Amino acid sequence: MAFEKVAIANRGEIAKRIIVSCHELNLKTVLLYAKGDIQQEAYRMADERVCIGDSEPIHSYLNISALIEGAKFKGAKALHPGYGFLSENSQFAKSCEDNQIAFIGPCSKDISLFGNKMKARKIAQKAGIPVLASEKISSKDKLKEKAEKVTYPLMVKASCGGGGRGLRLVNNLEELENIIPLVRQEALQNFNKEDIFLEKYLNQAKHIEVQVFISAKGEIFILGDRDCSSQRRHQKIIEEAPSLLPLKMKEKMRELCYKFCSLMNYRGAGTLEFLVQGDKFFFLEMNTRIQVEHTVTEMIYGVDLIKAQILTALGQAVFLDRDLKAQGHSIQCRICAEDPHQDFLPSIGPLLSCVWPLGQNIRVDTGFQQGDQISSFYDSLISKIVVWDTTRKGAMQKMKQALNQTIIFGIFTNISFLNFLLSHEDFIKNQIQINSLEKIHKNWQTNSLPLQKELLESVFKELQSSFNRKGLKKRSFNPWSDFLTNKEE
Numbered sequence: 001m002a003f004e005k006v007a008i009a010n011r012g013e014i015a016k017r018i019i020v021s022c023h024e025l026n027l028k029t030v031l032l033y034a035k036g037d038i039q040q041e042a043y044r045m046a047d048e049r050v051c052i053g054d055s056e057p058i059h060s061y062l063n064i065s066a067l068i069e070g071a072k073f074k075g076a077k078a079l080h081p082g083y084g085f086l087s088e089n090s091q092f093a094k095s096c097e098d099n100q101i102a103f104i105g106p107c108s109k110d111i112s113l114f115g116n117k118m119k120a121r122k123i124a125q126k127a128g129i130p131v132l133a134s135e136k137i138s139s140k141d142k143l144k145e146k147a148e149k150v151t152y153p154l155m156v157k158a159s160c161g162g163g164g165r166g167l168r169l170v171n172n173l174e175e176l177e178n179i180i181p182l183v184r185q186e187a188l189q190n191f192n193k194e195d196i197f198l199e200k201y202l203n204q205a206k207h208i209e210v211q212v213f214i215s216a217k218g219e220i221f222i223l224g225d226r227d228c229s230s231q232r233r234h235q236k237i238i239e240e241a242p243s244l245l246p247l248k249m250k251e252k253m254r255e256l257c258y259k260f261c262s263l264m265n266y267r268g269a270g271t272l273e274f275l276v277q278g279d280k281f282f283f284l285e286m287n288t289r290i291q292v293e294h295t296v297t298e299m300i301y302g303v304d305l306i307k308a309q310i311l312t313a314l315g316q317a318v319f320l321d322r323d324l325k326a327q328g329h330s331i332q333c334r335i336c337a338e339d340p341h342q343d344f345l346p347s348i349g350p351l352l353s354c355v356w357p358l359g360q361n362i363r364v365d366t367g368f369q370q371g372d373q374i375s376s377f378y379d380s381l382i383s384k385i386v387v388w389d390t391t392r393k394g395a396m397q398k399m400k401q402a403l404n405q406t407i408i409f410g411i412f413t414n415i416s417f418l419n420f421l422l423s424h425e426d427f428i429k430n431q432i433q434i435n436s437l438e439k440i441h442k443n444w445q446t447n448s449l450p451l452q453k454e455l456l457e458s459v460f461k462e463l464q465s466s467f468n469r470k471g472l473k474k475r476s477f478n479p480w481s482d483f484l485t486n487k488e489e
Helices: 012-024 041-045 064-073 090-098 108-115 117-126 143-150 173-191 247-262 294-301 305-313 392-405 415-422 436-447 453-470 479-485
Strands: 005-008 028-033 048-051 078-080 134-137 154-162 165-170 196-200 206-214 220-232 235-241 268-277 280-287 329-336 353-355 362-366 381-389 407-409
Touching (some): 005 012, 005 064, 012 028, 012 041, 012 362, 012 381, 028 041, 048 064, 078 305, 117 134, 134 143, 143 173, 143 196, 154 173, 173 196, 220 247, 220 294, 220 436, 247 268, 247 280, 268 305, 294 305, 294 329, 294 381, 381 392, 392 415
Parallel strands (some): 005 078
Antiparallel strands (some): 154 165, 206 220, 268 280, 353 407
8 A cells, every 4th residue: 555644653762763764764754642742752753743632541542543533634544553552453453444544564354363362372383383381261160170281380361461461470279269350350451351361381481582574575584583581570671682592492493483474464573472491492472563672683684674564564675685694782771760779660750861872883762852751651661772782792781881871860760770680690691581580679679779768859859940940941951060059040
């Protein structure tokens, strides 16, 4: 389908990222934004804007009819959903199709198919990919018998879940009976379906992803793997590519992923997720959208996956080099508005001062700058710092330098913990597993200097006062200087 204008149904760094790729392709952009999001980079960069509702996602970014009407109002013939929100919602994709709007992603049928983890597992098995023991459960099932087939520890998962929501770890029948109603409720609230299943839990596993891309002509590209094991509460905070898995395992995984892709009529970007424990790997799920961590794959392959998505929707070729080869090593850190000293409590408010790192092969994907507001309505991600170097050791050193150059005042961030994690022996030796960070974080809290809360709070209060006096006209100032001199303007 031909189009000259793309609507963007998202916010923050991914909305800005899509705008940049669209502009490089000489496409106009329409930002579909919520009322509270006028203070963000995407709002300032978009060619046109349509307010689609209040800040609460249910009234805006999750409101299908408002998004469709906003796109139609501005004459956008294509729509990019980004990640999160409705990016893997088959009903949203179908609504775009019904309104002759090109959904920049797979078709609604494929989203529906792979959005159900149990159905995706069947395709994986057909391709010869190992899967973990699992059991689908209903309200009439005998939990004890089902759980004993899977064996403890196990995960209770929403069949249509994602993003770390709709899953819980349980170790015995009592926990299982208490957790199931909670997971059903969370699944219903977040995914509008309460179907759940049990899956065997591996307690010494790594989380590995394989990036795939299938062009408009059906060409299959397997763009290597990523290690996403650095997680807290099932949320990734550091990702790197390539992983350090044994070469034979990588080749086998790549071969099976290619076979998996050849079994379907899928188009666009996709990610196959695996758990790796010892010398075995197991299929988890397939994501039918661009991933937050797509950046590290782009860095080592020298490709633009967002642009590739758009070109695929236009029916055009994506990669000129069909034999793409990875070079070097890339690491991404997610900078989140949260306090690691307070169990990662979300932090909101204005960015009173914001300085991002500079340097060769240092990339910052962010939707926010000094003066912008961090809202309580959305997740805590404010930016992604991505680095590339010829070696993993060089990439780690470059990332630590980049984090040290990053200065944020007005809110708490996880930068100090990220810096600690990069220097941790387990990370250096590539021994981080999906459950490592809980223990590492507790050890960090015990051994780190206690926060001088009263002093910090007084500094922030003075910074806020200074910021309010100066307004947004002065886009760059030294917060410590302002705090110490306390000069009126």
